[in-house]
Amino acid sequence: MKELFHGIRCVFLDRDGVLNRKAAEGSYIGRWIDFHLLPGVEAAIAALNRSGRRVIVVSNQRGVALGLYTPADVEAIHAHLEQHLAAHGARIDAFYYCPHDLEECDCRKPKTGLFRQAFRDFPENSAENSLVVGDSLSDIEAARNLGMPSIFIEGDADTRKSGADRASEYADAVAGSLAEAVTLLD
Ligand SMILES: [Mg+2]
Ligand SMILES: [Zn+2]
Numbered sequence: 001m002k003e004l005f006h007g008i009r010c011v012f013l014d015r016d017g018v019l020n021r022k023a024a025e026g027s028y029i030g031r032w033i034d035f036h037l038l039p040g041v042e043a044a045i046a047a048l049n050r051s052g053r054r055v056i057v058v059s060n061q062r063g064v065a066l067g068l069y070t071p072a073d074v075e076a077i078h079a080h081l082e083q084h085l086a087a088h089g090a091r092i093d094a095f096y097y098c099p100h101d102l103e104e105c106d107c108r109k110p111k112t113g114l115f116r117q118a119f120r121d122f123p124e125n126s127a128e129n130s131l132v133v134g135d136s137l138s139d140i141e142a143a144r145n146l147g148m149p150s151i152f153i154e155g156d157a158d159t160r161k162s163g164a165d166r167a168s169e170y171a172d173a174v175a176g177s178l179a180e181a182v183t184l185l186d
Helices: 041-050 071-086 113-121 137-145 164-170 178-183
Strands: 010-013 054-060 094-098 130-134 150-153 173-175
Touching (some): 041 054, 041 178, 054 113, 137 164, 150 164, 150 178
Parallel strands (some): 010 130, 130 150, 150 173
């Protein structure tokens, strides 16, 4: 495992289901009041920060395209999250999200536009030194599409998504939480 993830300098985190409890299938999180961090997330991000790795959130936010919330709402959640993390000595270096509907852009995961944008903004990072942590098949497929290793976060049986079996198979490792995933890195 340590060999597998050797040389990782940048960790891409999916948001819903990795940082915060994901909404029921078909529901979306558009307000901070509905954003519930999962246990150990602050400490896990702080550990990544201390290790000198870049931490980037990449998120599909189709709720914008569906008119359920606005880009300003997404950004307000991210601002609250940053504030909350700062109080715990943790920091996310950048957020990227796709506000589009299915099949209308090149950034909705499993497409790779969000990652390619991040690599343009942080030229010292690339698919060669990055890792993806996600709880959806689309996260793991996006990683594969760029040749990046990935860790699949397995949800509870009751919120387990379709595609979880394939995601477990494609991913380089499976973990129960971000906190557990981070322990695989060092
Ligand atoms: Mg997710
Ligand atoms: Zn998009």
